[in-house]
Every structure is written in structure tokens, then in C-alpha cells.
Amino acid sequence: MIIVLKSDCTEDQRKEFVAELEDTYGVSVNTWVGAQSTVLGLIGDTACIDIDNIGANEIVESVKRVQEPYKKANRKFHPDDTVVKLPNGLQIGGGTMTLIAGPCSVESEAQITEVAKRVHAAGAQFLRGGAFKPRTSPYAFQGLKAEGLELLNVAKKETGMPIVTELMSVRQIDLFLEAGVDVIQVGARNMQNFDLLRELGHLKTPILLKRGLSGTIEELLMSAEYIMAGGNENVILCERGIRTYETFTRNTLDISAVPILKKISHLPVVVDPSHAGGISWLVEPLAMAAVAAGADGLIIEVHNNPKKALSDGAQSLTPDQFDHVAGRIKEIAPLFGKKL
Amino acid sequence: MIIVLKSDCTEDQRKEFVAELEDTYGVSVNTWVGAQSTVLGLIGDTACIDIDNIGANEIVESVKRVQEPYKKANRKFHPDDTVVKLPNGLQIGGGTMTLIAGPCSVESEAQITEVAKRVHAAGAQFLRGGAFKPRTSPYAFQGLKAEGLELLNVAKKETGMPIVTELMSVRQIDLFLEAGVDVIQVGARNMQNFDLLRELGHLKTPILLKRGLSGTIEELLMSAEYIMAGGNENVILCERGIRTYETFTRNTLDISAVPILKKISHLPVVVDPSHAGGISWLVEPLAMAAVAAGADGLIIEVHNNPKKALSDGAQSLTPDQFDHVAGRIKEIAPLFGKKL
Amino acid sequence: MIIVLKSDCTEDQRKEFVAELEDTYGVSVNTWVGAQSTVLGLIGDTACIDIDNIGANEIVESVKRVQEPYKKANRKFHPDDTVVKLPNGLQIGGGTMTLIAGPCSVESEAQITEVAKRVHAAGAQFLRGGAFKPRTSPYAFQGLKAEGLELLNVAKKETGMPIVTELMSVRQIDLFLEAGVDVIQVGARNMQNFDLLRELGHLKTPILLKRGLSGTIEELLMSAEYIMAGGNENVILCERGIRTYETFTRNTLDISAVPILKKISHLPVVVDPSHAGGISWLVEPLAMAAVAAGADGLIIEVHNNPKKALSDGAQSLTPDQFDHVAGRIKEIAPLFGKKL
Amino acid sequence: MIIVLKSDCTEDQRKEFVAELEDTYGVSVNTWVGAQSTVLGLIGDTACIDIDNIGANEIVESVKRVQEPYKKANRKFHPDDTVVKLPNGLQIGGGTMTLIAGPCSVESEAQITEVAKRVHAAGAQFLRGGAFKPRTSPYAFQGLKAEGLELLNVAKKETGMPIVTELMSVRQIDLFLEAGVDVIQVGARNMQNFDLLRELGHLKTPILLKRGLSGTIEELLMSAEYIMAGGNENVILCERGIRTYETFTRNTLDISAVPILKKISHLPVVVDPSHAGGISWLVEPLAMAAVAAGADGLIIEVHNNPKKALSDGAQSLTPDQFDHVAGRIKEIAPLFGKKL
Incomplete structure (x- = not known):
């Protein structure tokens, strides 16, 4: 200093x-x-x-500062890539291209299982789906909650895909553990919910930590540090767009964050092209850009009927569209050193 | 629509x-x-x-949209100003200029009581002080927690000043109620912690809701709506600076938010010039601007020894500096229709 | 409306x-x-x-608005891609991957010809180099001016590469025409220098129009419209990063702008990964991302001795580094429908 | 360093x-x-x-950096306030509250003289009015140009008010000098039009330099430095709102810039509440805030018939509204050490 x-x-x-x-x-x-x-x-x-x-x-x-204020997340003190490994043998990071796909919200058994089968067939390894939904309006659909977790497990049984789903409160941790959630997502609005981060540090479950709407790259790493300082080093960073003055897109995908995070940290980095752009026709080019910039994975919203989705329909792909995007990802990933 | x-x-x-x-x-x-x-x-x-x-x-x-998505916080459906009233007769809004002052963190009994006496003597009606501190770094001082609440109560007994202090998690609600916290502050990083907002909606305690670093004016009102939809209509809005590209200041005080919130909502609006600028010499001019723009109150950090403060020293006033600023506020408030 | x-x-x-x-x-x-x-x-x-x-x-x-406020730049009224063609047969847009490379500033005959030969050998079709430099400080090196244009022509003769160079003022137009500048660059700080844009509309020379630091996508197209409304439809759009709160990078590359501009306009789109990130090790991943997102070309700073560059050294590649990046671009471009 | x-x-x-x-x-x-x-x-x-x-x-x-990169604009090397003095005895800075008022665009002799008389009667010392208008769209009204300057002179003769008007290009300098423009305004979009700034440095006419939409406080001072380095030290800085993510207002008034510029520079600082908010009902509270924050003056748009204004009607006050605002300014200015 x-x-x-x-x-x-x-x-x-x-x-x-x-x-x-x-x-x-x-x-x-x-x-x-x-x-x-x-x-x-x-x-x-x-x-x-x-x-x-x-x-x-x-x-x-x-x-x-001369020294960075984060240590456990710092590549200087941990030169090798962290590879997050799941009990079923799947991994995130370490040369794998991870595809996480599914609807914004779990809406019904039929919906989640149909989408799960389709994205699994297309090559996704993980199923995403929101059971607890952070919504700007108290009057908007808030998710199926515990029932949503059950339905995710139904889809998991049918497809074998591990589940990635968002946790909004420390009060839901026990429920998530009982439900056997495979990867717990911390949403952008909770990136600096320090009480929550600290609790997650005491778990062993991998955490997918989304960058906040106005979170700096350093702050994202400091939030990862909160989790890691508690003992849980299975943190996956997620770039999902930041808030800027540009209004054409929902957020501005900060594509530079991908190579920067890979350089200064050893944690795996995934990109969410769905929330970043907020428009379904932007998902493909942003997904391509993310892979090209060095991302370890993508998290993509897919809905069997986007125009009737209870949330985020505007940015969801149909299963057919996801087939195409997943195909493109498979095609290009090897050029950027990733296996799918 | x-x-x-x-x-x-x-x-x-x-x-x-x-x-x-x-x-x-x-x-x-x-x-x-x-x-x-x-x-x-x-x-x-x-x-x-x-x-x-x-x-x-x-x-x-x-x-x-033609209609705003918020209703309970909307002046169209509630034309009269909301006046938040405390049991001891104090009020926020309704033509009163409210001064909330105290240290960033409660550090010791001597510190909090000394600061409380000084700011009370200078004209502050409310004592602020953090017991639970949201810190970017897991290695930084996190507050005295429950002990901090006790010390605030000691200072309250000595001065009669009601307490304003930040709650970071739903898990602390019972503790805050037992401690008799008079106004519960929701920090900027929790503006969209919807689970927390919903719980606070079930209390009767007034809530001071800070605008998030990248929260829009509409989103701030939607977060107030979460609390109000639960039944707690005692919400005080707080403008504390937003994140922009300018790096001279810690945040950019969005002074326009004051008259806008007063026009489109009926809730009282206070301004935090300490966090907005992040520099002690900016507190006075920003406080003046806030009063001139129509704010109902100010929340100002005061520390008996800023250079030894455990947090936010750079933006804290000394008690002597606060005497001066409070004096200036008293001088100008009547010109803007406020009594102190 | x-x-x-x-x-x-x-x-x-x-x-x-x-x-x-x-x-x-x-x-x-x-x-x-x-x-x-x-x-x-x-x-x-x-x-x-x-x-x-x-x-x-x-x-x-x-x-x-229901209708966009731009017409000539609007793909709705001009469905086919605009292909900017140069007298020597080169083109920008229309399935070609265009590489524009060279130093930030022209510094000497030896420097510009050496860099020109190296980037030409590596596959760049156009030579960039600043003769008139917009600098934040009046005390910084302002470019070699007219002499810089002459030196660019020397390098052009040696390599056959057309020249792309920035024009800062209407007063330099005649000089640029006499010097036979092949593509006139309008810098980010002049994106809304409307007097300049209007004059350039009367030329036939292609214009490379950079997005301003706080220019929206719509404003960029409105600035293109200024040029096109005057009769010059040879406009190339350039995304070079926008100003946000993130300070790790010099600017934030808005990668989404590439597919958006390609969809709503028919003009070719190039990306400047050097200015976007401001760090030489970011140039490769950002260039990859740009190609993957659908860019028609890249403009990259290359200097024979970056650490002694008179401007922008921190973001310049060495010729060896450019060899590598150009090789990678050639490798991946066909996967995104572009020929180099 | x-x-x-x-x-x-x-x-x-x-x-x-x-x-x-x-x-x-x-x-x-x-x-x-x-x-x-x-x-x-x-x-x-x-x-x-x-x-x-x-x-x-x-x-x-x-x-x-330890040293600031600006010198002539730096209070460290020039501790006393710069007071810009006009031949007719008026001054900007030095304890005076300067009111500059008038329409966005000069539209006709009747319009400009009517507005001039009204704002003069209300207490404005300077008349503003655009003859050359920077417009985002090439299809929008671009100003009356030379005729506009003539009409401003008619109004000046009738009222004795010096003229403040915007110059968009080096090509207009002679015209402005012949027309006897008293204060030349550099618009936000030209804050970093360095060629223009350099030319203005050779004049003696005071320059009102507006902060760019994404200009930092330091960059504004560097642009002032360009003018001052050429010999023209009569620079007036103008805060007019910056571009942020908030869309309720046209721009976000950075009120902190006022006390900061006053502290680190010796140049006078005026605020433009009309462009900052972009809404006529925000002009009064923002003007109040600016005075309270220490501004040396205000530049306010007034139109005799805002709803028929050829530009910026939404943010213009009527003469009656300006009477009220000017009255309020007179009332509060003395409390902040300014005479009107």
C-alpha cells in the first residue's frame, strides 16, 4: 500500500x-x-x-493499493484453475464447456420436464430453473417456491441433469440442502448480501455467483472471497451484464470481464447471454462472443412457450432455437480450447 | 398500457x-x-x-406503460404527504426538517454516547450508528452486532434520541424488535433484497429505505411498494448517491431524485450527503443542496475521531464540524418551508 | 408516433x-x-x-416513437448490406473480414513503414495511424499533423495498403483529400460534432465513424444519418467501448452493439479492441469476441516498440503479438461466415 | 508520480x-x-x-499521479478566484450570482426580444439563445444561424444584456467576433473538440465551457486548460448533467461537481438546470440546489411559448415561471454569500 x-x-x-x-x-x-x-x-x-x-x-x-484486497480468489496465490467437480462426475472449469439451460421460472411439471429433456438432448449438462424468483414488483409472479424445487427434482430424475437454482434468503438454505440442489445460484441483486454470502461459505455445495448490476470486477471477487473465506471454495463466477446508460439492451454484457476474471482469478467463469441482452435474438451472438472470449460455460434461458412464460419470456429461446445455439457452441468451442 | x-x-x-x-x-x-x-x-x-x-x-x-407499476407509494392514489410519526412525538415529513446523525459504526460506549450528546446538542433529533455493517471485504470490521444495539440503547437513554440502524438480514429482525430499534434502515445493497423487504412489510417499525447503487427512481419506489404491500406504510426514502463513471466522488448524488420522489410519491425523502460524496468537506455543500431541493431530512455521519474510525472515516464530520453544518441547516431550512 | x-x-x-x-x-x-x-x-x-x-x-x-428517427441508415428501408468498396478493389462488409492495423500515432518514417510491412505481412488490409491526435491534455503529443499524412503515404507506397486516419476538424478536410486518405476516421469525441459530420457528407471518401464514449446505439446511427443525408453513404460504424462505472478497463466494450447494429442497420460494423480495453493482453480475447459476435472487421493498434510509443502504448500489440492475433482471426473467421 | x-x-x-x-x-x-x-x-x-x-x-x-495534470486551471497555482469581467462592467464569479436566461433557439425577432425583456425585468443579467443548434437528428431545426446572431443583437440593443450563444465550429469564429458575441458557449458535445478549444484559446472573449455528457471533472478542467494554455483565461465552467443509467431525467445533475470545481479550480462555475433535468418543473428545485451548493450562476431556458418552441420546449420555463424562479434565487442567494 x-x-x-x-x-x-x-x-x-x-x-x-x-x-x-x-x-x-x-x-x-x-x-x-x-x-x-x-x-x-x-x-x-x-x-x-x-x-x-x-x-x-x-x-x-x-x-x-499495490496488493489486491482478495486472496483466496486471487490467481497470484492459487495459480492453477479451480475445477468445480460434482458427485456425478460433471465438472465446471478445467477445459470443459458447460451448458446450463432451462426456463427462467419453473411453472409446472410438464413445462420443466419437457424443457429439461429438450435441453439435455441438445447437449446441456445442467438444468436451470427458478423456484424462488426475485421480482421488481411485489405483484409479479414470485415463483412456485418449495413446489418448484420438487418439480426440478422430478426433471432431474428423468434426465439425470444436476440442478442450478437461485436462493434468495438465508432462510431457504435448509430447504435447498434437503432438496439436494446441486449448484446454488446467488442472483445479481444479492451479490452484496453479505449475510447470505457468509452462510453459503459454510456449505460444500458449489455456488454460482452472479455479478451485480453495478458490481465492479473487484467487488465480484470480494463477494467470492466472502464465500471462500468461510471454507467453500467451489465458486463459479457469472457475468450477466451491467447497468449502463444504453437502453437498447436490458443490460450491457461486459465481455471484457471474462478474460479479466480468468487472468486475475482461478475460478471458473460462465456467462448469461439471456439476462445480459434481454432479447432472444441476441442470445446466439452473445453466446458466441462469450465462448470466444474464454468463458467456461453459458447459462441460457429456454422455455417451451416463451410468449406464455410467467417471467423473462422476451429473452427465452424456444427448444428449437436452443438446439441451434447449442450446435453452434459445440462447433466453435474446440477452437477456444474447450470440450463439450 | x-x-x-x-x-x-x-x-x-x-x-x-x-x-x-x-x-x-x-x-x-x-x-x-x-x-x-x-x-x-x-x-x-x-x-x-x-x-x-x-x-x-x-x-x-x-x-x-401509461400507469405506473407502483400504487401504494404513488401520489396519484394518495395525494397527501405521508408523515411518519414516532411514539415519542417526533415525526419525519410534514414540514419538519429531520436530522439523523451519528457514527458509521458503533465502536464503544464512550464513542457512541459522546457522539450522541454532541449531535443532540447540535440539533439532531435521531441517532444513527451501525451495529451490523455491510462491508465489501470479509476481512474488514463487521460491526459490534448485538452489543452495538445495546450501546445504541445506552446512548438513547442518555439523550432521548430515537435510534436509526441498519438491518442486514431477516435473521436479525427479532433482535432489532427486542432492542427497540426506532427506525430500521435498509442499506443500498439490500434495496432489492425482496425477501427482507417482504418481512419488513409485516412490522410496524418505520423503515428508512436507501436507494441502491444502481437503483432507478422507479425501482426504489417498487421496493417501497414491497414493504407497503405487506402493511407497513411507514417508509422513508433515502437518496444516497448512485454509481456513475465519475470517480472523484464515491457516488454521484442524484439531487434530482429529491423533487421527483416528492412529486410522484407521498413518502418522506431524506438525503445522505456523507455516503453520496464520500468526502467530509463535501458534506456541507451537499447537505445545503439537499435542503434546497426539498428534502425532508438528512442523515449525516459524525465521529468523535474520524481518523481513527473503524469505517468510513474519510466522510465523517467531527462534532465541531457537525455543529457548523447543523447551524447552517437551521438557518436555511425555513426558506424551503421546513421547521427544525 | x-x-x-x-x-x-x-x-x-x-x-x-x-x-x-x-x-x-x-x-x-x-x-x-x-x-x-x-x-x-x-x-x-x-x-x-x-x-x-x-x-x-x-x-x-x-x-x-414507433418509427426509428433514422432512415438512410435503417435496414428497414435498405435491406441489403452496404459494402464499402475502395478503388483498389478492397471492400469492407459483404462477407469480408477486414483488418485495419497500425500505430496509434505516426511517429517517424522508420516506425510507420516498419509497422506497415509487418501488419501487411500478417494479413492486415488497411493501415491505420494517427497524424492529428485528439489528446485530453494540451501538453501531450498532438501528432505529426501534415507530416504524418506524408509518412502514411510513404508506407502506403511501400505496402499498397490504403490508409485509415483520423480527421479532427473541418479545416483539415482539404489536406486529407490532397493526401489521398482512403478512409477518414471520425473519433469518438467527434461523434456528435455535427458541423464536421455534415461536411463529410459532401465527400465520397468512406468514413469510419466511431461511437462516442457516451453515445447510444441510436445516436451513433443518427450521426451516420448526418453523413448519409449529405450524400456520402460509405459509412463504416465502429464500436470502441463506452464509458461505464467499471474502472478495470479504459472503456467497456459493448459487444451487443455489434449484432444490434448489424440487425437494425445495413452498414458494416468494425470493432476496436485496443481502445475498448486499453490493455494489450485484452486485445486478443476481445478481437475473438468481436468476430464471434458478427463484426465485419477489426481495428487494432500495433507499435514496433509499445513502451516507447508517444501515445497509447499500454494497449498496443507488438508486431509479433499481432502476427499471433491475426493468425487466430484467420482461423476463426470462416466459422462466422467471413473471409479474410 | x-x-x-x-x-x-x-x-x-x-x-x-x-x-x-x-x-x-x-x-x-x-x-x-x-x-x-x-x-x-x-x-x-x-x-x-x-x-x-x-x-x-x-x-x-x-x-x-500525485500532481494534477492541469496547471492553469488549478487553484493550487492560482489561489484567488478568477472573476470574468465584461466591458460593460458585469462580472461572473467573485461573489456575484449570475443569471443567464433566454430561449433554447432564437426563432424570430419578436420571440427573442420579448423573452429578453421579460428575463431582464426578472433580474437576468445575460441573454442566452441558440443561433447554431447541435441537434441529434439532421432533420431537426438547426437554428437561424447568422440571422440568429443578428436577432440576438437586436435584443441586446433593446435591453443592454450581453449575449451568450453557442459556437459549434471553428468556421464560425469570425462570424461570432463580428457579431460581437459577449460570451461564447462551447456545448457539451464539443467539450473535447480539441481543435475548437485551441482556437478559442487565442481569443479574448470569455468562454462558457459545458461539461460533456460523459466528461469527468478532471477532463472538464483539462478542456479548460486547452483554452487557457492558448492565453484566454476567461473560462466559465458549466455543470449541465451527466449521462447515467437513470432515465427519468434527461441527464443526472452532478451537484457535487459544483463544490469540487470551486475547491480544486479558481474558475467560476455555473449550472444549467434546464438541460440537466430536461423537465420544466425540475428547474426550480435544481436551481435552488445549485445556488445552495455554491454555484456562481445559472443558465436557464425561458421561452414565451414553450409548447411551440422549435427545440427543448419540454424543459423551458415561461416568462412567468422564470419571474418566480428568479425571485426565489434573489431570496436565497445572500444566504450562500452571493449578490444578485
Whole structure:
């Protein structure tokens, strides 16, 4: 950590501040006195120092981290790719192209099993489907809840596909564990629900962590760090579009986040082209771009009858459309070092 | 709701769609066939219709709401200002200028009581202080938790000031009720923690709802609607800055949100100039701007020793600085129709 | 155009407003009187109506376009792809993958010819290089100006590659024409320099129009429309990243813009992965993503000695790195229907 | 300037780099070798060093400025407020509250003189009005151009009010000088039209420089620096709203920019509440907020018949509304240290 002191800082103030730093954080401090400003360099473990606290000191002009504030999610300390392995032998990361597909919401047994069979036949390895739905409006369909989890299990039995589904509250954890949910999704709006993240850190179930609408890449990794710090290192990062001024799309897919996350972290990265664009005809090109940018997988909304979907119909593919997109993904994945 | 159909939509498709709309939503539909496009107008209660579902239909070009999707928070259906009243006679809204002040985090009995006495003497009516702290890093100070609530109560007893403090999880609700928290704050990162909002709707305690970092004005009102739909109409809205590309400030205070929220909703609106700017010397001008724009109150961070604060020191005022700012607020509030 | 009137609008006000609309804009107006609101539908050529003017009327609740405000750039009125053809037989669009490469700034004859030879050998068809440089700081290197154009011509003679270079002012047009610049680039900061766009509409030289840092997709097309309305229909659109809250990258590449522009417009679309990310190691994955998303070409910064570049060194590839990236592009382009 | 080197940088690489820095920029370099990283501190005039160039070096981890990259606009080197003085004795800055009012576009002699008289009577000291209009659509009204300047002069003669009007191109400079324009406005879309800024630096006419839609506070000051570096130090900064994800308002007024610009620069700062909100009923509260935040003036759109305005009607006040707003400004300005 590099701290630049204000030019009018006295020698006494500086010495007192340095002593405080060494005392409070157990670091050693190098001082370099320049003509216009004085710079302090902190040596030791600074990942846990709150940069805002340092900046609050009246003699501090600015502060800059040299070390990243995340450790367990940091490739520097964990050079090899994390590969998330499921009991049934499936894996996410490690050269596999993972396809997670299914409807936004579980609506009925017929719907979820039909979609599951179709996406399985098309090559998807995981079934997604929302049982608990985070909706902007309290008057919108909120999901089938516990019944939705049961229906997902029916579809899982029929197809053998592990289930990926969103958990919205710490109160649902027991229910999810009993239902045998294979991968727990943390939605974009909960990326910084720290109480929830901390609880998930005590599980062994893999967590698919979505980037928040205004989450930075660093904040996404800090949220992964919350889960990992608790002991659960099976975290899958998900880029799903960020909020910008552009209104043509529902969100702006930050495609750069894929190679960046792969470089600075060792965790697998999947992309959600359905939520990113919010328009069904954008799913294919965005899925292609994600694979080309190095994603380890895709999570795609598929509905047997999008125009009657209880949520997110506008961005859902039909099973026929998914057949085509999955075919394209299979075709191109090898060119980007991935097996499907 | 106005639905524009695609130009290549056939008459049969249109008629089938209209029948579906009438059947599914209980609305009546007016059709206007134009030269280049056909427009449908829905009459009835459309606030609960999911606009995305409509847009998913392959014959739909675009959809536009005429009615706002929020009702209980809507001034159209509730023309008079909501005034949140506390048992001790204090009120928020209704021509009062409310000052909520205190440290970011409760750190010790000495700290919280000292700050409480000072801000009370300066004119603040409410004491703020975090017991449970949402922190980006799992390694940062997370608050004194239950002990923090106790210390807030000590300060409350000494000064008579009601307490405003943040609740991060449904699991803390009972603890907050037992501790007699007077106003429960929902933090920016939880603005769309719908499970939490729903639970708070079953309480009677006033809720101070902060706007999310990327929450739109409409989404803020939809989150208020979640709480109000459950029966708790004591909601106070809080503008605390939004995330934009500008990096000089921690967030960008959206000052326009104040007059807009006052016009389209009847709920009281307070502003947090401390988090908005993230810099202590910005608190005064932003507080002035907020009062001038019509805010019903301010929530300001004050710390007895900002440079040693365990969180958010950079944006905290000293008690002496708060004396000055509170004095200025008293001076100007009457010009904007508020009593302090 | 659909106009929703306020619920308290009287019949007389409405009739007067309808008469005004018909009179001012030569459109015919359909009126549909609903229970809660009245809707007007305008028939005729509404692309030229200023939506803000309509919205200014005190009886108007809101206005919505049905027709896009651009015509010449609109695929609806020009279904076939525009293919920009150069005198030497090269083309942009129409199934070709176009590679434009070269240094950010032309710095010397040795530099530009060396880079030109290397990128030409690697497969680039066009040479880019800045002679006039838009720099944030008045104290930064502003380009070699006229001499830079001469040096580009030297490199063009040696390699046969047409030149793409940025024009910053109407005052440079004659110089650019005399220098025989093959494709004139309009930089992001000039996307809405309307005086410049209008002048370029009178030329025959193809224009590479970069999206502004905060330009919407629609505004980019409106700027293309300025050029095309003047008679110059040889416009190439360029996505180069937009400004968002994310600070890891210089800009956020809006990859969705590629398939959207291809769908709603007939103009060729190229992507600038160098400026989008601002980091050299991001160029390859972003270039891959761009090709996969359907781009017609790429514009990539290459410098013989990036660390001594007078501008934009951080995002420049070395010639060796470009060899690799160009090789990868050749490998994948056929999978996305493009020939190189 | 502080440069952090990568941890794998060798001693030879470091020494070579330090020698290069000293040689190229004439600075002296302090080296501090830490356990995990090496830090270089540059002493001397680093304002002109291109931070991107430094960052391009393969051994550089990151770079941080200590000095601001602007000098002439920097309060550190020019502690006293700049007061822009006009030949007729009027001034902007220096404790005066400046009101600039008038229509978006000059439309006719009757219109501009009527509006001029009314705003003058209400207390405005300057008349604004667009003769050359930057419009997103090539089909929208582009202003009366030279005739508009003549009509502004008619209104100036009748009222004695100096004229503020926008210049869109270097080609209009002579025309503006002949017309005796008192303050030349640079519009938001031209904030980084560097060729234009440079030319304006050679004039003596005061320049009102608007912040771009995605311009940072630092970039606004760098653009002011362009003008000032040429010799014209009569620059007035204008905050007019930035582009964010919020769609309720046309732009998001960044009210924090006012106190920040006043603190870090010595130039006067005015606010445009009309463009910021884009809605006439927001003008009053935003104007109040601007004064309270410390603005030196306001620029407000007033039209005698907003619903028939040829541009920007939705955000224009009527003369009666302006009477009220100007009255309010007079009432509150003294509380914020300004005379009107």
C-alpha cells in the first residue's frame, strides 16, 4: 500500500502517523520524503487494511493499493484453475464447456420436464430453473417456491441433469440442502448480501455467483472471497451484464470481464447471454462472443412457450432455437480450447 | 398500457393475442389499426402486468406503460404527504426538517454516547450508528452486532434520541424488535433484497429505505411498494448517491431524485450527503443542496475521531464540524418551508 | 408516433392539439379515448418530428416513437448490406473480414513503414495511424499533423495498403483529400460534432465513424444519418467501448452493439479492441469476441516498440503479438461466415 | 508520480527504466525497493507526462499521479478566484450570482426580444439563445444561424444584456467576433473538440465551457486548460448533467461537481438546470440546489411559448415561471454569500 501525504504535513505528524500504522496493522513502513510530497510504503499483509480508514487521516492526500484486497480468489496465490467437480462426475472449469439451460421460472411439471429433456438432448449438462424468483414488483409472479424445487427434482430424475437454482434468503438454505440442489445460484441483486454470502461459505455445495448490476470486477471477487473465506471454495463466477446508460439492451454484457476474471482469478467463469441482452435474438451472438472470449460455460434461458412464460419470456429461446445455439457452441468451442 | 404490434402481424394473430390479453389479465383492449402499425390500448388494472411477458410475444414491436407499476407509494392514489410519526412525538415529513446523525459504526460506549450528546446538542433529533455493517471485504470490521444495539440503547437513554440502524438480514429482525430499534434502515445493497423487504412489510417499525447503487427512481419506489404491500406504510426514502463513471466522488448524488420522489410519491425523502460524496468537506455543500431541493431530512455521519474510525472515516464530520453544518441547516431550512 | 395525453386534458384542448399536429407536421392523427387516458396515433412521416417538442405540451403525459428517427441508415428501408468498396478493389462488409492495423500515432518514417510491412505481412488490409491526435491534455503529443499524412503515404507506397486516419476538424478536410486518405476516421469525441459530420457528407471518401464514449446505439446511427443525408453513404460504424462505472478497463466494450447494429442497420460494423480495453493482453480475447459476435472487421493498434510509443502504448500489440492475433482471426473467421 | 513495478522486474530492467525516465522527462527518480514490489517516485514537473505511456512498459504494475495534470486551471497555482469581467462592467464569479436566461433557439425577432425583456425585468443579467443548434437528428431545426446572431443583437440593443450563444465550429469564429458575441458557449458535445478549444484559446472573449455528457471533472478542467494554455483565461465552467443509467431525467445533475470545481479550480462555475433535468418543473428545485451548493450562476431556458418552441420546449420555463424562479434565487442567494 502506497500512501501519499499532503505537502503541508509536518515531520511530527508524519512520524506519529507512521507509528500508528505500524502499531495498528503490524506492517512496517518505508518513508520516502520528496520535494513536493512524502510517500509511505507499507510492507506486510495489507489486504485487510481498510483503504477508506487510511484516507480519512487529515494528512493523507491519497492512498493506493499495490496488493489486491482478495486472496483466496486471487490467481497470484492459487495459480492453477479451480475445477468445480460434482458427485456425478460433471465438472465446471478445467477445459470443459458447460451448458446450463432451462426456463427462467419453473411453472409446472410438464413445462420443466419437457424443457429439461429438450435441453439435455441438445447437449446441456445442467438444468436451470427458478423456484424462488426475485421480482421488481411485489405483484409479479414470485415463483412456485418449495413446489418448484420438487418439480426440478422430478426433471432431474428423468434426465439425470444436476440442478442450478437461485436462493434468495438465508432462510431457504435448509430447504435447498434437503432438496439436494446441486449448484446454488446467488442472483445479481444479492451479490452484496453479505449475510447470505457468509452462510453459503459454510456449505460444500458449489455456488454460482452472479455479478451485480453495478458490481465492479473487484467487488465480484470480494463477494467470492466472502464465500471462500468461510471454507467453500467451489465458486463459479457469472457475468450477466451491467447497468449502463444504453437502453437498447436490458443490460450491457461486459465481455471484457471474462478474460479479466480468468487472468486475475482461478475460478471458473460462465456467462448469461439471456439476462445480459434481454432479447432472444441476441442470445446466439452473445453466446458466441462469450465462448470466444474464454468463458467456461453459458447459462441460457429456454422455455417451451416463451410468449406464455410467467417471467423473462422476451429473452427465452424456444427448444428449437436452443438446439441451434447449442450446435453452434459445440462447433466453435474446440477452437477456444474447450470440450463439450 | 400501449402495445405496438409489428407491421407484419396478421389479423388472425392480432385477434388471438387480444383474446389472450383479455382472458389472462381481465382487461379490455382497444385496437387501433394504422397504416404502418397496429396499436393496442389496455384498459383496466395494468399495474400488475409484467411488461416483459407482453414484449416476449413475437408479434409485439414494443410496449409502453401509461400507469405506473407502483400504487401504494404513488401520489396519484394518495395525494397527501405521508408523515411518519414516532411514539415519542417526533415525526419525519410534514414540514419538519429531520436530522439523523451519528457514527458509521458503533465502536464503544464512550464513542457512541459522546457522539450522541454532541449531535443532540447540535440539533439532531435521531441517532444513527451501525451495529451490523455491510462491508465489501470479509476481512474488514463487521460491526459490534448485538452489543452495538445495546450501546445504541445506552446512548438513547442518555439523550432521548430515537435510534436509526441498519438491518442486514431477516435473521436479525427479532433482535432489532427486542432492542427497540426506532427506525430500521435498509442499506443500498439490500434495496432489492425482496425477501427482507417482504418481512419488513409485516412490522410496524418505520423503515428508512436507501436507494441502491444502481437503483432507478422507479425501482426504489417498487421496493417501497414491497414493504407497503405487506402493511407497513411507514417508509422513508433515502437518496444516497448512485454509481456513475465519475470517480472523484464515491457516488454521484442524484439531487434530482429529491423533487421527483416528492412529486410522484407521498413518502418522506431524506438525503445522505456523507455516503453520496464520500468526502467530509463535501458534506456541507451537499447537505445545503439537499435542503434546497426539498428534502425532508438528512442523515449525516459524525465521529468523535474520524481518523481513527473503524469505517468510513474519510466522510465523517467531527462534532465541531457537525455543529457548523447543523447551524447552517437551521438557518436555511425555513426558506424551503421546513421547521427544525 | 404514439402520444399519451394527461388524464385531466379537456376535449377542447385535445382537439386543438390534434389540429396543430396535423397542421404543423402534415400527419394524420387517430384518437383513441380510453377510461384513464387518451392516446393519439400519428400516421405519416414522423421520423422528422422532434419528440421533445411534443413532450413539451402541457397536456402530454408521454410520447413514444414507433418509427426509428433514422432512415438512410435503417435496414428497414435498405435491406441489403452496404459494402464499402475502395478503388483498389478492397471492400469492407459483404462477407469480408477486414483488418485495419497500425500505430496509434505516426511517429517517424522508420516506425510507420516498419509497422506497415509487418501488419501487411500478417494479413492486415488497411493501415491505420494517427497524424492529428485528439489528446485530453494540451501538453501531450498532438501528432505529426501534415507530416504524418506524408509518412502514411510513404508506407502506403511501400505496402499498397490504403490508409485509415483520423480527421479532427473541418479545416483539415482539404489536406486529407490532397493526401489521398482512403478512409477518414471520425473519433469518438467527434461523434456528435455535427458541423464536421455534415461536411463529410459532401465527400465520397468512406468514413469510419466511431461511437462516442457516451453515445447510444441510436445516436451513433443518427450521426451516420448526418453523413448519409449529405450524400456520402460509405459509412463504416465502429464500436470502441463506452464509458461505464467499471474502472478495470479504459472503456467497456459493448459487444451487443455489434449484432444490434448489424440487425437494425445495413452498414458494416468494425470493432476496436485496443481502445475498448486499453490493455494489450485484452486485445486478443476481445478481437475473438468481436468476430464471434458478427463484426465485419477489426481495428487494432500495433507499435514496433509499445513502451516507447508517444501515445497509447499500454494497449498496443507488438508486431509479433499481432502476427499471433491475426493468425487466430484467420482461423476463426470462416466459422462466422467471413473471409479474410 | 508514483510508479509501482511488477514483482518479477529485475534490477537491470529497473535501472534501465529509471535512466530512461530521467532522460526523457527531465525528472529525478527516487527508488524504494520493498519486499513484494518496488516503487519509483518521480520528482519534477510531471504534469506533462502521459500516464498511459508509463503504464505501457512491461515492468510497470501501475502508475499513480500525485500532481494534477492541469496547471492553469488549478487553484493550487492560482489561489484567488478568477472573476470574468465584461466591458460593460458585469462580472461572473467573485461573489456575484449570475443569471443567464433566454430561449433554447432564437426563432424570430419578436420571440427573442420579448423573452429578453421579460428575463431582464426578472433580474437576468445575460441573454442566452441558440443561433447554431447541435441537434441529434439532421432533420431537426438547426437554428437561424447568422440571422440568429443578428436577432440576438437586436435584443441586446433593446435591453443592454450581453449575449451568450453557442459556437459549434471553428468556421464560425469570425462570424461570432463580428457579431460581437459577449460570451461564447462551447456545448457539451464539443467539450473535447480539441481543435475548437485551441482556437478559442487565442481569443479574448470569455468562454462558457459545458461539461460533456460523459466528461469527468478532471477532463472538464483539462478542456479548460486547452483554452487557457492558448492565453484566454476567461473560462466559465458549466455543470449541465451527466449521462447515467437513470432515465427519468434527461441527464443526472452532478451537484457535487459544483463544490469540487470551486475547491480544486479558481474558475467560476455555473449550472444549467434546464438541460440537466430536461423537465420544466425540475428547474426550480435544481436551481435552488445549485445556488445552495455554491454555484456562481445559472443558465436557464425561458421561452414565451414553450409548447411551440422549435427545440427543448419540454424543459423551458415561461416568462412567468422564470419571474418566480428568479425571485426565489434573489431570496436565497445572500444566504450562500452571493449578490444578485
